[in-house]
Amino acid sequence: MSESTLPPEPTVANREAIQSRTAHIDHPSLGVVLVCMDPTGLLAAAMGWNFVSRLRPAVASALREKFGEHPIVWEGPCDHLVLVFFDVDKADPETVERDLAERLSRQVDVDGRSFFIPTYLGIAIASEVSTACDAIDLVRASGAAVHQAILSSATSVRATADSIELLQQEVAATTELAKAIGSDFSLHYQPIVDLSTRQRVGFESLLRWQVGDELRLPADFLDAAETTSLIVPIGRWGLTAALGQLAQWQRKSGDTTLFMSVNFSARQLVDRGLVQHVADAIATSGVPAATVWVEVTERNLIETGSPAAQTLLELDALGCTICVDDLGTGFAALRYMVEQPVQVVKIDRSLVSKVGIVEPLRSVVGAVCALSASLGILTVAEGVESEDQVDKLRDLGFTHAQGFLFGKPAPATEFEF
Incomplete structure (x- = not known):
């Protein structure tokens, strides 16, 4: 408003x-x-x-x-x-x-x-x-x-x-967010592994906000950022920082295929300057464009021809890898995946946790993996927490996984190469 x-x-x-x-x-x-x-x-x-x-x-x-x-x-x-x-x-x-x-x-x-x-x-x-x-x-x-x-x-x-008080809190939160950009934000990273080798092949960057002694998670502030224009500068800062870190890790490991998945919201996708900012960040960091995973959620998949869809096409043309996060059982999303340049899908943890328990759900997730494979799309199982899930996920056709079993989100200093 x-x-x-x-x-x-x-x-x-x-x-x-x-x-x-x-x-x-x-x-x-x-x-x-x-x-x-x-x-x-x-x-x-x-x-x-x-x-x-x-x-x-x-x-x-x-x-x-x-x-x-x-x-x-x-x-x-x-x-x-x-x-x-x-x-x-x-x-x-x-x-x-x-x-x-x-x-x-x-x-x-x-x-x-x-x-x-x-x-x-x-x-x-x-x-x-x-x-x-x-x-x-x-x-x-x-x-x-x-x-x-x-x-x-x-x-x-x-x-x-409490309607007025909640509105005042919203104003205070957005003001606090604006002050924090570039100083109080940091990134944590969660490993993504290749399921066939269990080797770490990439990371997802996750935003954190340090407020005094409290470390706030995205759920605490991203809604406020998304309903204002603040998500744009916050997102730009996060991308630059994540690619800078990726460049360091690629140099240390000698592995130029190591990738970084960065989350983008619907509001960021309609930012007319986003593609140029991504191009500049890639050029400055020196990382290969294909190692930059542009991660968007299923609900942000946009009809063909919209400004956001055009942004995805331009990012694909730049060489980035387009990744769909939190994919559920909706096959409408798969239609968009065919129409748009999607190369990776992440299956939501709520489904991954039940694939060994609920047989119909296992069949649906298996069908998603099979269809993805036929389209040349990689599949990442999210929220993997136990060893007994790994074989089931391999059997279903998942190519990659992330979750506490392979590593919790942590600051860059906690990872060695």
């Missing part, structure tokens, strides 16, 4: 307007709905910014026609927002939410022309937001709920007592 989407701190005039519109409703019975229009700026870009100034009154007018005098529809303090106030003792919140969604799913007349207006709803009800002391607080809570609705692609979200 852009900064302009959230309600600003109310001015004196806005505070007075909100208070006057809600004065007749006892605070414990007050409900607020914030309607966020055109959150991506689609209409503004297509129709011009002057159109946006006419959009808000048009939507407000359509809602007034729908509701009459109750609930109260106010155009609000921002170009992209309309506020709806109602008394929960007189209007059921679920009904208000449903009626709003129904009306906003239909076209709205703007200057004599009909348009569909993309909208998200943030709903704050005093009885559910115990931290809200007045109507102003409820408006802020409804803004926090809209933010969550946009992030989750939900039509509407109800605010809770």
Whole structure:
């Protein structure tokens, strides 16, 4: 959500307007709905910014026609927002939410022309937001709920007592992340072995964030980085550091086939400067391009022709090895693998752990390995933790493996060549 989407701190005039519109409703019975229009700026870009100034009154007018005098529809303090106030003792919140969604799913007349207006709803009800002391607080809570609705692609979200606090924590986390780039991040590495020889043939680089005495794992911060532009500089730093380390290990071992797998998110794949940055990092480090595994998750496999798919094609043309991580049992993903330049797939640990227990699952994973082999695609079993798994994985046709059995993620200093 852009900064302009959230309600600003109310001015004196806005505070007075909100208070006057809600004065007749006892605070414990007050409900607020914030309607966020055109959150991506689609209409503004297509129709011009002057159109946006006419959009808000048009939507407000359509809602007034729908509701009459109750609930109260106010155009609000921002170009992209309309506020709806109602008394929960007189209007059921679920009904208000449903009626709003129904009306906003239909076209709205703007200057004599009909348009569909993309909208998200943030709903704050005093009885559910115990931290809200007045109507102003409820408006802020409804803004926090809209933010969550946009992030989750939900039509509407109800605010809770901690909605504003969670939003403040998100702001603090992204600020902390921005400060940490280039100073507090480090990489750990997990070995990947050739199953036929059990020899270490490569590594996956894994991001870590040092905060005081605490070492944070990607699950603690990557979502925040992914929802902002911070994943781009973090990812660029990680790639440069990983290839620098790979170059050292290749020189020490004399093995120029030793590879490094680096994770890339969907947001990184649409970064127009990514391919050039990868090319520059390869040139600076001196490692062969084929030893750079570009690792993307199954859910980030993109339809042919999209910007992200084009990036994968360009990285393949650069000579990098394209690797799909966390592959599940979805054969839709295999279709994308045929259409895109995939050379390696990693089978998710949740499947690997069950191949010796659940016979139907073993058959499915075996079929994935067989199909991959027929396409010349290498297969990596993730999360291998015991010796009794190794023979089963070989029998299924896996070519490579990684997991605690072969080594836990660790700093570069813990590996010898």
